[in-house]
Amino acid sequence: MQNHPVYTDNDPQNELSTLNLGPTHPATHGVFQNVLQLDGERIVSGVSTIGYIHRAFEKIAEHRPFYQITPLTDRLNYCSSPINNMGWHMTVEKLLGIETPKRVDYLRVIVMELARISDHIICNGVLGVDTGAFTGFLYMMEHREAIYEIYEEVCGSRLTTNIGRIGGFERNFNAIAFSKLRKFLKDFPVTLREFESLFNRNRIFVDRTKDVAAVTAEDALNYSWSGPLLRAAGVDYDVRAMNPYSSYEDFEFEVPVGENGDVYSRFLVRNEEMWQSLRIIEQALTKLEKEPTDIFHADVPEFYLPPKEEVYNNMEALIYHFKIVMGEVPTPTTEVYHSVEGANGELGFYLVNDGGRSPYRLHFRRPSFINYQMYAPMSRGMLLSDAIINMSSLNVIAGELDA
Amino acid sequence: MGKITNEELLTKISDKFQDQFTVVGEPFGLLTLETSREQIIDILSFLKNDPILQFIFLTDITAIHYPEQEKQTGVIYHLHSLVNNVRIRLKVFLADGDVHIPTASNLWNGANWMERETYDFFGVIFDGHPDLRRILNVDDMTAFPMRKEFPLEDPNRVDKKDYFFGR
Numbered sequence: 001m002q003n004h005p006v007y008t009d010n011d012p013q014n015e016l017s018t019l020n021l022g023p024t025h026p027a028t029h030g031v032f033q034n035v036l037q038l039d040g041e042r043i044v045s046g047v048s049t050i051g052y053i054h055r056a057f058e059k060i061a062e063h064r065p066f067y068q069i070t071p072l073t074d075r076l077n078y079c080s081s082p083i084n085n086m087g088w089h090m091t092v093e094k095l096l097g098i099e100t101p102k103r104v105d106y107l108r109v110i111v112m113e114l115a116r117i118s119d120h121i122i123c124n125g126v127l128g129v130d131t132g133a134f135t136g137f138l139y140m141m142e143h144r145e146a147i148y149e150i151y152e153e154v155c156g157s158r159l160t161t162n163i164g165r166i167g168g169f170e171r172n173f174n175a176i177a178f179s180k181l182r183k184f185l186k187d188f189p190v191t192l193r194e195f196e197s198l199f200n201r202n203r204i205f206v207d208r209t210k211d212v213a214a215v216t217a218e219d220a221l222n223y224s225w226s227g228p229l230l231r232a233a234g235v236d237y238d239v240r241a242m243n244p245y246s247s248y249e250d251f252e253f254e255v256p257v258g259e260n261g262d263v264y265s266r267f268l269v270r271n272e273e274m275w276q277s278l279r280i281i282e283q284a285l286t287k288l289e290k291e292p293t294d295i296f297h298a299d300v301p302e303f304y305l306p307p308k309e310e311v312y313n314n315m316e317a318l319i320y321h322f323k324i325v326m327g328e329v330p331t332p333t334t335e336v337y338h339s340v341e342g343a344n345g346e347l348g349f350y351l352v353n354d355g356g357r358s359p360y361r362l363h364f365r366r367p368s369f370i371n372y373q374m375y376a377p378m379s380r381g382m383l384l385s386d387a388i389i390n391m392s393s394l395n396v397i398a399g400e401l402d403a
Numbered sequence: 404m405g406k407i408t409n410e411e412l413l414t415k416i417s418d419k420f421q422d423q424f425t426v427v428g429e430p431f432g433l434l435t436l437e438t439s440r441e442q443i444i445d446i447l448s449f450l451k452n453d454p455i456l457q458f459i460f461l462t463d464i465t466a467i468h469y470p471e472q473e474k475q476t477g478v479i480y481h482l483h484s485l486v487n488n489v490r491i492r493l494k495v496f497l498a499d500g501d502v503h504i505p506t507a508s509n510l511w512n513g514a515n516w517m518e519r520e521t522y523d524f525f526g527v528i529f530d531g532h533p534d535l536r537r538i539l540n541v542d543d544m545t546a547f548p549m550r551k552e553f554p555l556e557d558p559n560r561v562d563k564k565d566y567f568f569g570r
Binding site for chain 1: 461462463467468485492511512513515517524538539541553555
C-alpha cells in the first residue's frame with residue numbers, strides 16, 4: 001500500500017474535511033458508503049459502512065427447500081448469476097452424491113463462462129467510464145445483451161436467471177441458443193480486440209490506472225483476496241484449475257496472472273480472462289458434438305422435478321413431484337463446502353445438513369464481502385479520484401457484499 | 404488431489420498438539436477437527452506458519468448454532484493451503500453465556516470482517532478484535548439473528564394474516 005505524504009505541519013489549511021462518499025453516489029456503482037477524512041484531495045482515513053441491502057439470505061435459506069434457494073443465489077452477484085446458480089446446484093449435488101453427465105457439465109461450463117464474460121464486460125467497461133472513456137463501455141454492452149439473449153433461450157430470464165436445476169437443466173438448449181452462441185463467439189472477439197486497442201496502450205488510461213492502488217501478493221493473501229484481484233497481484237489461484245468442478249479438468253486454458261496488483265493489472269487480467277473464457281466455450285462446443293444431444297440432466301428422479309405433462313399423466317412422476325415439493329426425500333446428514341470460481345473470486349457454499357428438506361445452516365463465502373474489506377485501509381493516502389477507480393476495479397457487487 | 408494427504412496432515416498436527424483436538428471426520432475429503440478456544444489460535448498459527456503445511460489462505464470464518472447442545476455455538480474456520488492444495492476445517496464450540504473466543508485477526512487481516520459478521524449474526528465475541536461492531540445489521544439491533552431462536556419473520560406482523568387473503 002502506498003504511503004503518500006500527508007500535510008501535518010502548522011499549515012492553516014491543514015484542517016481535514018469529512019466526506020460522505022455514498023451510500024448513493026453515481027461514481028460508486030452501487031450502495032457503498034465510505035466516510036472519508038480528506039486533506040485536500042488526499043484521503044487520510046476512511047471507514048466503510050456496508051449492509052444497506054442486506055436481505056438475510058442465510059436465514060431465509062434455512063427455511064427453504066434446496067431447489068428454492070437457487071433464486072436467492074441469483075441475487076448475490078447479479079452480474080453473473082448463472083455462476084452462483086451452478087455453484088449452488090453443484091454444492092447440493094455433492095451433498096446428495098449426484099453424478100452429472102458430461103454433456104450437462106459442458107453446458108454448465110458454457111453458461112458459466114458466458115456469465116464470467118458478462119461480469120468482466122461490466123467491470124472493465126465501467127472502469128473505462130470512470131477514467132473518462134464512455135465508448136468502450138457502450139461497445140461492450142452490446143455483447144452483454146447478446147449474452148443475456150442466450151440466457152433467455154436457455155432459461156427464459158436475463159438478469160436473475162435461476163438457471164438450471166439440481167441435477168442439470170430444466171430444459172435442453174434449443175437450436176436458437178446454439179446459433180446465438182455461435183454468433184456471439186464470432187462477433188465478440190472483434191469488439192474485445194477493439195476494446196483492448198482502445199485502452200491497453202491509451203496514454204490517459206494507463207496514466208490513470210498504472211501503479212494506482214498497487215497491492216502486493218502478501219497483502220492480497222493476508223486479506224484473503226481471491227479471483228482476478230489476487231491473480232493481478234501475482235498469485236495464480238484459480239478454483240477452476242486448482243479444484244476442478246463441472247469437468248473443467250477436460251479443458252485447456254491459461255490462468256492469467258498480473259504483476260503488481262494495480263488497477264491496470266486487474267484490467268489486463270480481466271481482459272485476458274475473457275479471451276480464455278471464449279477459448280473454453282469453443283472447446284465445450286467441440287466436446288458437445290461427441291455427446292448425445294438429448295441429455296440435459298442427471299437421472300435422479302428423487303431430486304429432479306419431472307416435466308409437467310408427465311406429472312399429470314404418469315403416476316410415478318406424480319409421486320416424485322409430490323415427494324420433491326413436500327421434501328420427503330431423505331438427504332444425508334453431513335456438511336459440505338464447495339467453491340466455484342465466481343467472476344470476482346472464490347464463491348463458496350458451506351452447507352450443513354440435518355437430513356431435512358432445507359439446510360440446517362448455509363453460509364455463502366462471498367468474494368465481494370471479503371475483497372472489499374481492504375478498500376478503506378488501502379485508500380489511505382490515495383487521491384479521491386484514484387479511490388473511485390480503485391473501487392470500480394475491485395468489482396464489488398452490492399448484492400454479494402451484503403447478501 | 405492435494406500434495407499431502409489428510410493422514411499426513413493429521414500426523415503433523417498430532418505431533419504438535421497431541422490430545423488437544425478431536426477428529427470430527429472427513430466429510431467429502433475435507434478434514435474436520437474440533438478443538439477448544441484455548442488452543443485454536445495456536446493451531447491456526449501453526450497451520451499458517453508451518454513451512455510444509457502453509458495454510459496461508461483463510462477461506463472463511465463462520466458460526467453455527469445448535470440450541471439443543473450443551474455448547475450451543477460453534478465457530479467454524481476454513482483454511483486452504485494453496486501450495487499443497489489441501490483444505491482443513493476447524494471447529495470450536497462455545498457454551499452459551501460465555502461465547503468468547505480469541506481473535507484470528509492478528510494472523511490474517513482478512514479475519515477482521517469475517518469475525519465481525521460472525522459477531523453480528525451469532526453474538527460470538529472475539530477477544531482482542533480491533534473493531535468488533537455489527538457489520539450488516541443496524542447498529543442498535545439487540546438480537547443475533549442467525550441464532551435458531553430468532554424467528555424468520557416478525558410474529559407480531561399484522562399485514563400477513565390469513566384473512567387478508569381470504570383464507
